[in-house]
Amino acid sequence: MTSGPGDAIELTRRAVQASVPTLVAAGGDGTIHEVVNGFFDSGLAIPTSTRLGILPMGTGGDFRRTFSIPLDPQAAARVLHAARTRRIDTGKLTCALPSGARHTRMFVNIADAGVGGDVVNRVNRSGKRLGGDLTFKLAVIRSLLAWTNKPMRVVVDGELAEGVCQSVVVANCQYFGSGMQMAPMAVPDDGLFDVIVIGDVGRFFSITRLEAIRKGEHLRDGDPRLHVLRGRSIQVESPQEVLLDVDGEQPGMLPATFEVVPGSIDLIVP
DSSP: OOOOOTTHHHHHHHHHHTTSEEEEESSSHHHHHHHTTTTTTTEOOOOOOOEEEEEEEEESSSHHHHTTTTSSSHHHHHHHHHHHHEEEEEEEEEEEEETEEEEEEEEEEEEEEEEHHHHHHHHHTTTTTTHHHHHHHEEEEEEHHOOOOEEEEEEEEEEEEEEEEEEEEEEEEOOOOBBBOOOTTTTSSSEEEEEEESSSOOOHHHHEEEEEEEEOOTTTTOOOEEEEEEEEEEEEESSSOOOEEEEEEOOOEEEEEEEEEEEEEEOOOO
């Protein structure tokens, strides 16, 4: 059992350093995020033979969706027992803290600069009293109604994209925000991020497209305000304060650099 924030990182790090055969994260996306960070030390993967398993619990469950890891505890236990693994990529984030200092954090699912940071801020302040799904839905709508798009400069493997943006999404996996399939083409073991740059769209556009995003259909009509790029190294900056959403956590703000760490974790999958 963890006793507080950050505890899962230290518990995991000790297990990984000892090459415990299988380490299971029993919880939601926040628990998985901390456990993944325990596989690293100062941004470097710890040499280990430890495999990561997932027992989905808690208020968030987006990471497991990309791999079809079942919610049912008995079904999830059968996946763990079969011990089929897939070696997946991890993301390394370096971002700013409110103090101006730089901070490094690993992530395994999706990071988002923009309105997603505001959503996570609202979710964390709410205490998730209404349950994960409803809390996220209300936070998304409230954030979209209050949000003002920000000027952002995005560089993906040297390719520049800049302008006024609602969000810049850096995706290792496909889902975030309690079931929204933001990056339907993301593959977590191809050594690349899928980067979705959501340009200067309005509140009405965003709210009416929520169902399309949930189904992963928002990129099909080729809207010019939605740009999809792919790359290994992404830099995002803005002259204004822009918060980050990283695996449903909020580690800091822009400017930020996102780097792929290929094949860094053995994940037990169906």
